[in-house]
Amino acid sequence: MITIRGLQKSFTTRQGRVDALKKINLDVDEGEFCVLLGPSGCGKTTTLRCVAGLERPDEGEIKLGGRVVNSSRARTYVPAEKRDIGMVFQSYAIWPHMNVFQNIAFPLTQGQKRVPQSLVGEKVRNALKRVHLDGLEERPATDLSGGQQQRVAMARAMVTEPKILLMDEPLSNLDARLREQMRVELRKIAKSVGVTTLYVTHDQAEALSLGDKVCVMNEGQILQMATPNEIYSHPVDLFVAQFVGEMNFVKGEVAGPGRVASPLGPLSAPVPDGLPVGAPVTLAIRPEHVHVAPPSSQDVTAPRGRVTSKNYLGDTALLEVEIDSVTLLAKLAGDTAFSVGEQVTVQTSADRWRVFP
Ligand SMILES: Nc1ncnc2c1ncn2[C@@H]1O[C@H](COP(=O)(O)OP(=O)(O)OP(=O)(O)O)[C@@H](O)[C@H]1O
Numbered sequence: 001m002i003t004i005r006g007l008q009k010s011f012t013t014r015q016g017r018v019d020a021l022k023k024i025n026l027d028v029d030e031g032e033f034c035v036l037l038g039p040s041g042c043g044k045t046t047t048l049r050c051v052a053g054l055e056r057p058d059e060g061e062i063k064l065g066g067r068v069v070n071s072s073r074a075r076t077y078v079p080a081e082k083r084d085i086g087m088v089f090q091s092y093a094i095w096p097h098m099n100v101f102q103n104i105a106f107p108l109t110q111g112q113k114r115v116p117q118s119l120v121g122e123k124v125r126n127a128l129k130r131v132h133l134d135g136l137e138e139r140p141a142t143d144l145s146g147g148q149q150q151r152v153a154m155a156r157a158m159v160t161e162p163k164i165l166l167m168d169e170p171l172s173n174l175d176a177r178l179r180e181q182m183r184v185e186l187r188k189i190a191k192s193v194g195v196t197t198l199y200v201t202h203d204q205a206e207a208l209s210l211g212d213k214v215c216v217m218n219e220g221q222i223l224q225m226a227t228p229n230e231i232y233s234h235p236v237d238l239f240v241a242q243f244v245g246e247m248n249f250v251k252g253e254v255a256g257p258g259r260v261a262s263p264l265g266p267l268s269a270p271v272p273d274g275l276p277v278g279a280p281v282t283l284a285i286r287p288e289h290v291h292v293a294p295p296s297s298q299d300v301t302a303p304r305g306r307v308t309s310k311n312y313l314g315d316t317a318l319l320e321v322e323i324d325s326v327t328l329l330a331k332l333a334g335d336t337a338f339s340v341g342e343q344v345t346v347q348t349s350a351d352r353w354r355v356f357p
């Protein structure tokens, strides 16, 4: 549905050239919810703006629903208003001098996707129903809460029933609780309409919970494009591993096939092919895969350490365990009997470790 090939975009600034996008490839299937995730300045907005037709790429090709809208080679450039796209931005950009109805009706009465006046009312009411704002047609746009304004922006983006919806950090102006509610809501709406969505965020929790597919970006490149679960459990490199979710890192050295020497002692771990014995590596493991047991544990090879902090969070508890020079964070279910200062052993299973060159 959205196909991007070799997309490149540079900007010239007073400090010199900035390569905002370095030949990225991206595929979003029909009806799929795809999230672009990455730190500030990695090229998320630039990607979205190129898809929208608000930015002219230097090189590459963009296809929307099989139609080429951008091709540097064929010198094709379809302008934004002819791309059949709905957009929602961080600043909702709803018009303060209009009421809710007028705001949402705007794309139906102006521009490329105008419809006969007799259809406007019904389309606006349908759009409002979708975002659960029915009955608020007459309300001045300024008399709405942040969450309601965001929904108006969504309704307006979707009122023309575009094939593609682009969203750039649409929830970042909302407070934490509302953001979480709207997150669930937003995905439901997009899914029920079946619109193909490209969604930008720098918030990893948001990306994991929203996306059918997540693209982790850094410095103008897509490092990994996969399901949220794949990204979380099999990050392709150190950047993805540290950017998405909590992770423990330990330095080590390849000791043989499937074996790594580390400050925790010898560990079994999936060493990538081609790494020679002695190669320096970084081992990574999620806190929920670090198991803590009493020192009397049967497992005599398990590293021993001391609990240095405990953070009780209700459903889980986070323990910091110091083992010689290494501190591991362990996430345990519920309250745990272990307390600060206690001696413990730490158990990990080989298949939970990730090994990065
Ligand atoms: N119009 C412009 N002129 C010059 N440089 C630009 C312009 N737009 C973007 N850039 C640069 O391109 C790079 C990518 O910017 P982009 O806005 O795509 O980042 P982003 O991932 O959306 O970041 P954020 O999370 O902060 O919104 C940055 O280094 C940025 O400074």
Ligand SMILES: [Mg+2]
Pocket (backbone or CB within 6 Å): 044, 045, 046, 168
């Ligand atoms: Mg941005």
